[in-house]
Amino acid sequence: MILFLFKKLKREKNITLLFLILLFVLIALDHIKEKNYININLEEKNHNEHQEGDSPCGM
Amino acid sequence: MSHFKKILLKSKIDLPMLLIGISILFFALIFLLINYSLKHFLLLSIGWGFGFILFHSAFGFTGSWRNFINERKGNGIRSQLLAIGLAMLLIIPFIGNESFFGSTMVGAFGPVGISVITGSFLFGLGMQLGGGCGSGTLYTLGAGNTRMLITLIFFILGSLLGTLHLSWWLSLPSFGVVSLSHYMNTLSILIFQGILLSIIAMVTIYYERKGEKNISTIYSKTSTSFFKVLVFGNWPLLWGSIAIAMLSIATLFIAGHPWSITFAFGLWGAKIASQIGIDVSQWEYWKGSYQSHALQRSILNDSVSLTNIGLLLGAFIASNLSGKSNSKINISLLPIFAAILGGILMGYGARLAFGCSIGALFSGIASGSIHGWVWLGFAFAGSYCGIKLRPYFGL
Secondary structure (H helix, E strand, O other): OHHHHHHHOOEHHHHHHHHHHHHHHHHHHHHHHHHHHOOOOHHHHHOOOOOOOOOOOOO | OOHHHHHHHHOOOOHHHHHHHHHHHHHHHHHHHHHOOHHHHHHHHHHHHHHHHHHHHOOOHHHHHHHHHHHOOOHHHHHHHHHHHHHHHHHHHHOOOEOOOOOEOOOOOOEEEHHHHHHHHHHHHHHHHHOOOHHHHHHHHHOOOOHHHHHHHHHHHHHHHHHHHHHHHHOOOEEEEOEHHHOOOHHHHHHHHHHHHHHHHHHHHHHHHHOOOOOOOOOOOOOOOHHHHHHHOOOOHHHHHHHHHHHHHHHHHHHOOOOOOHHHHHHHHHHHHHHOOOOHHHOHHHHOHHHHHHHHOOHHHOHHHHHHHHHHHHHHHHHHHHOOOOOEOOOOHHHHHHHHHHHHHHHHHHHHOOOOHHHHHHHHHHOOEHHHHHHHHHHHHHHHHHHHHHHHHOO
């Protein structure tokens, strides 16, 4: 089994797929963490996350 | 047998991988629609479109700048200039208006100063060593290039370091934000920037002619059917330019800000750092309203992260449609060092320069911000140095 997996991980696209799966697991954990620890009231939930005058790359 | 079936049978599609990619995308879209909103759904879809287009048209800054410097082949650069020109036609006039989801649409503006000059130079240098810019790193990784995974990991690390030091860099001399809209009306900006973009295009043609070569074009007619090229790839650069411009305009109207890539890398790094006990929320950068808000909430609430994730998936699906083989990993030590160094330089540089070739160059110029032009000049100089260093890393 381990040998089979090792063999598979020698291929480039399989590494990309593994990365994508890992990324989605981390995103799911982040999503659950937000749901558990941040008490979002309805007003905030409906509020758009984009604040006026703010840009991710700009100032 | 139908024409569609014939094409499918003749193509070299990696069907299992393609189905996995489509399934992940499908479930992610449904998840966003149920748990988040239509806006989130659309942003992931746009990101998917970016990845698909970037891969199928091989639209990238790193390779085309290198082609021009090494071989005087300028069609890649001209396709980028066209995309920027088309995007600005609908971005500049609409900045300040309301987006489809109610927020005020803002441009990508950055200060003209030491920070942007240094950052863009480092980014240009890093992208030649790392093998791709912000979008290039994502789409080539999505298409199955393992070296780019190393570049991305260190890109994220570099971005995080950049967020730690940015306040110091911003304390160095700067003219502040210089927006062309302060000096001229919308039509004048479009004409002025259109002339500048055309001059650069003419310069590339001049150098290409000097090399006594035929001028490379961004469009050439092929005998392959439109459908086959559209789905399985090998798009003319012209298609890529038009499609990228249209999606970047759609990003502005949906997200409320122009297309950006590298903000998400810093955010992902900050999230990971928080998990291992580093309190990044105390860093000056993460105290900003947009940044602190993004840090507190799920990555799925960050528009830049959503388009990046979509971009990875889009490139993954496009590469499997194109029949790109699942080759064996074959990376030697020196190119790994180059990927590490390139990733760190790009990440750090992008934060100092207020974005990468997308957030600062593409979206900056398309917003009428002078820092986009400064970025272009210094990143090109950095790229020139990076190209000269590549042989030392076995590249």
